[in-house]
Every structure is written in C-alpha cells, then in structure tokens.
Amino acid sequence: MASTTGWDHIIVGGGLAGTVLASRLIEASPKLRVLVLEAGPDVSHRKDILYFQSFNFIGGEFDWNYKSVPQKAFPISSGLKLGTKPQNSEAHGRAGKLHIESPISTGRDYPLAGPVKQSWAALGVEALRGLDMNAGQNLGLGELNENRHNGARQISSTVYPLAGVTVVTNVLVGSILIDEADNVTPRATGVRLANGDDYHGTEVSISTGAYRTPQLLMLSGIGPRDVLDQHGIETKVEAPEVGKNFNDHVLLWLNWRLRNPANGDALGSSHPRWGEARFGTGMPASYVVSTDVPKDGLRTAIDRDGNADRDRYLLEKPHALMRTSSWYYFGVPPQKPDGTHISTALMGMKPTSRDTITIASKDPADLPVIDPNYLTL
Ligand SMILES: Cc1cc2nc3c(=O)[nH]c(=O)nc-3n(C[C@H](O)[C@H](O)[C@H](O)COP(=O)(O)OP(=O)(O)OC[C@H]3O[C@@H](n4cnc5c(N)ncnc54)[C@H](O)[C@@H]3O)c2cc1C
Numbered sequence: 364m365a366s367t368t369g370w371d372h373i374i375v376g377g378g379l380a381g382t383v384l385a386s387r388l389i390e391a392s393p394k395l396r397v398l399v400l401e402a403g404p405d406v407s408h409r410k411d412i413l414y415f416q417s418f419n420f421i422g423g424e425f426d427w428n429y430k431s432v433p434q435k436a437f438p439i440s441s442g443l444k445l446g447t448k449p450q451n452s453e454a455h456g457r458a459g460k461l462h463i464e465s466p467i468s469t470g471r472d473y474p475l476a477g478p479v480k481q482s483w484a485a486l487g488v489e490a491l492r493g494l495d496m497n498a499g500q501n502l503g504l505g506e507l508n509e510n511r512h513n514g515a516r517q518i519s520s521t522v523y524p525l526a527g528v529t530v531v532t533n534v535l536v537g538s539i540l541i542d543e544a545d546n547v548t549p550r551a552t553g554v555r556l557a558n559g560d561d562y563h564g565t566e567v568s569i570s571t572g573a574y575r576t577p578q579l580l581m582l583s584g585i586g587p588r589d590v591l592d593q594h595g596i597e598t599k600v601e602a603p604e605v606g607k608n609f610n611d612h613v614l615l616w617l618n619w620r621l622r623n624p625a626n627g628d629a630l631g632s633s634h635p636r637w638g639e640a641r642f643g644t645g646m647p648a649s650y651v652v653s654t655d656v657p658k659d660g661l662r663t664a665i666d667r668d669g670n671a672d673r674d675r676y677l678l679e680k681p682h683a684l685m686r687t688s689s690w691y692y693f694g695v696p697p698q699k700p701d702g703t704h705i706s707t708a709l710m711g712m713k714p715t716s717r718d719t720i721t722i723a724s725k726d727p728a729d730l731p732v733i734d735p736n737y738l739t740l
Contacts, residue, residue, distance in 0.1 A: 365398060365562075367560065367562050368562075368563045368564075369396060369563070369564070370396050370562065371396045371565050371566065372385075372388055372395060372564060372566045373398045373553060373562055373564040373566070373567045374397065374400070374568045375554055375567070375570065376571035376575070376576075377403075378519070378571075380570040381399055381568070382399065382525060383523045384568060385397050385528045386523030386524055387523070388528075389525075389526075389528050393527055397527070397529065398530075398562060399530045399531070400531050400534050400562065401533075401534070403425060406425065412425070412516070412518070414515060414516070416643065416645075416700075427730070429574060429730055429731070429733055430730075430733070431733050431734060431735055431737075432732060432733065460522050460523065462510065462511065462512040462517060463509070463510065464509055464512070464514070464644065464645060465494075465507060465509070466507060466649050467506060469514065469641055469645055470641045471641055471645060471647075471649075473647060473649050474636075475705065476650070479649060479650060480504060480649075480650065483504050483650070488504055488654060489503050489504065491504060496508075501683050502653050502654065504650050504651075504652045505651055506650060506651075507646065507648045507649060507650060507651050507688065509645050514640075514644030535556060535558075535727055535728060536556055536557070536571070537554075537727035538579070538583040539553075539555075539567060539580075539583035540552045540553040540555055541585075541599050543599055551567035552567075553567065554567060557727045573609070573611075574720055574733055575731060577605050577720045578720065578731040580605050581606065581721070582727055583599065584598055585599060585600040585605060586598075586601075586602055586603075586605040587602070587607075588601050588603075590606075590722065594724060594725050595725065596725060606721050607717075609717065609718050609719055609720050609733075609735060610716070610717055610735075611735040611737070612711055612712060612714055613710065613714065614709070615709045616694045616695045616706050616708055616709075617706065617708075618693060618694060618695060618704050618705075619705050619707065620704055621703055624703040628691060628705070629647075629691050629693070629700065629701075629702050629703065629704060630647045630692035630700040630702070631693065631702035631703075632702030632703075633702065634702075646690070647692055649689070650688065651687075651688045652686065652687045652688070653683035654683070654687070655681045655682055655684055656684050656685060661677060662678055665678070684712055684713050685712065686709075686710040687707060687708070687709050689705060689706070689707050690708060691705050692706065693705075693706060694706025714737070716736045716738065716739050718734045719732075720734075
C-alpha cells in the first residue's frame, strides 16, 4: 500500500507521457517522492503485448473501448495500461534510448512487398531516398518504422526506467483535490480515487490522455461552467476551453480477400515463413505511403466548408494529407488474422474538423462523451 501523503509529485495516468515524466523527474532528482497512479495493469512483461503482430488488441482487455457519439458510430481505441509505445521518437535516434526497427533491418522480406511497391510506382508514387520517410521529405513510399528492439516493442515504462518511482496500477482517479481558500489561486493538493481514497502531494500532473484528461478536469470542477452546472459539479476554476478543439484523424480499413491464399502471403497462414523468428519481430507490413490529394477537389471542398481563410494554406504547397499502408493480415478486429486476407489502412492526416470531449455524468467510471465531428468543418 503506497503512502497517502507526502508525495513531491503525483502523476495521474501511467501512459506515454506519465511514465516518461516520472522517469525524467527521478533521473533529475533521485530523492523526489514520485507517485504514478494508473487505471490499467502493468503489461510490460506480457509477451503478447511486447511482440504483437496485428492490431487485434483493439477492442480487447487493454482498450477503453470508447465509442463516438452517433455520427457514423466510429469505435475509438485508446490504451488502458501502464506504459505506451512511444510513437513519434526521432526515427534516426539509434544512439538514444529508443530503438527503431524496420522490415529491412530485421530481414522481413514479405512476399507482397514487391507487388505493393510496384503498384504504387504504377500510380506515380515513387520510393523515397533510402526508403526513409524521416529524412525531411515524406511524400512518397517509405519503410514502416517501429519502436522495437530485437523485435520487442519499446513500452515507455520499460525504456524510461521507473526504479525509484512508486507506481500503483489498477486504480481509477476520480478527481483532483483543490485548495481554494479565500484570496488564494486555486491549487491542486492531491487526488481522490473513484473508491474515495485520497493521495496528497505538492505537485499534481494529469496525463490521462486526450479523452480522460478533459473528463478528469471537469469532474474536478475545472471546465465550462454550463457543463459543470448541468451535472451538479461545483465550478472551482472556470475554463471554457476544456474539452474543446478536439482533433482526431480518421482511419479506414479496407480488407481484400487473396486470390491465392495457398501462397501463404498473409499472417494466419500455415506457411512456414510465419513460424520463423524474424517474422515475429514486427508488424506484417512493408511500406507506409504519404500522398497529397488533388488540389482542385480540395479547393472545392475548402470553399464549400466556408473556412477558406483558415484552411487555404493546404493549397499552397504539397502536404502529406493521406497515409496509406498495406498490412499482410485481416486488419479489422474482432476478425483474427486468417491467412486469406490482407488490409489497407487509409488515414486522413490533417483533418480540419474540430469538436468536443465532455462528460456523461459525475461518475468517473462512465466513459467520456466523444464527438470528433469527423468529416465536417
Ligand atoms: C491503436 C492506436 C494506434 C496508435 N498509433 C500511433 C502512431 O502510429 N503514431 C503516433 O504518434 N501515435 C499513435 N497513437 C497515439 C498514441 O498512442 C498517443 O498519442 C499516446 O499514447 C498519448 O500519450 P498520453 O500519455 O497522452 O496518453 P496515454 O498513453 O493514452 O496514457 C493515458 C493513461 O492514463 C490512464 N488513465 C486514464 N484515465 C485515468 C484515470 N481516471 N485514473 C488513472 N489512470 C487513468 C490510461 O489507462 C492510460 O494508461 C495510437 C493510439 C492508438 C490507440
């Protein structure tokens, strides 16, 4: 049982930001008393997480399983566990803590790599120099890079050591304790768990992700007054911007049935290739392709949206607006990789839609209300 008082720094949410912050704090000042409170479990020793080969964890036990409000009812995935795979490390940082691996560096010569590359070339999309999409120019075809080391994903809680940090997992924080004595700027003094237990400390950082951070702030009385009033929450800090300007990219999966599944081109097939150790060192995909969209169609869409002043910069030069990747397995959960399908993931990289995250109730266990307002203004 962790002490409930005397913490120098309490960090709520042990995902990517929370674990890196905790590790950096203790590295800089080893005497600090740092506490991380995380709603999910520690998965840093789970082989199925470290060596996963497909996105079939989506919708599983480590997914909060959010849904957007009805628009086209998109399911929304979000990690529920200690540590998250750092995604946007500098891809050339081979001397740093984070390692980068790719199909070529691990010898994963997928049989469909050649046809995929040729198909893009036939569409006029060329391979980037060195297949490197992190060399300053990313419009074209580059290799898939992953934060892995010898095939193991680099979960932030393992890459950024937490020795000296107290980590409590499987605890849901329900609100921030705020000192609002007269004539004093409101100050966070700790947190209250959903079960009513309190932890007190000098500094409190909230790193509960894009969906839960606004929820936790609102449950603590920090947010738009009308929303707080609606749910009977006392406003401690009026902050109308909390939960606003949410911006998310859309991802569309297309699945393709293979004409000749006996070739063993897709994960899930009984072909001996998939039993080789090297093919277990990364996701079964070779390339990521970044493309612009035709400017004429984009100009028409921007004019129709009526936000020309804001969005016209998209017309001024090429932008990586779409990202397409081919995955050699059946990509949409809950279907399992079956050896007979491959998938294409199409992602809109610069959505202009903005909308809100808000709360459904005062109960921290209730999922936040997510409205990404996809494919609108
Ligand atoms: C399927 C998927 C694929 C992705 N792919 C990419 C990619 O290729 N590139 C990229 O850059 N980004 C990608 N991302 C996004 C990336 O994972 C996030 O940007 C990153 O994890 C955000 O870090 P964070 O610390 O803000 O939040 P998170 O890593 O989500 O951490 C938040 C933590 O807080 C915990 N928590 C929430 N509420 C509470 C509470 N009330 N009490 C206690 N704990 C709580 C959660 O369980 C979670 O562990 C992907 C995300 C998903 C879901």
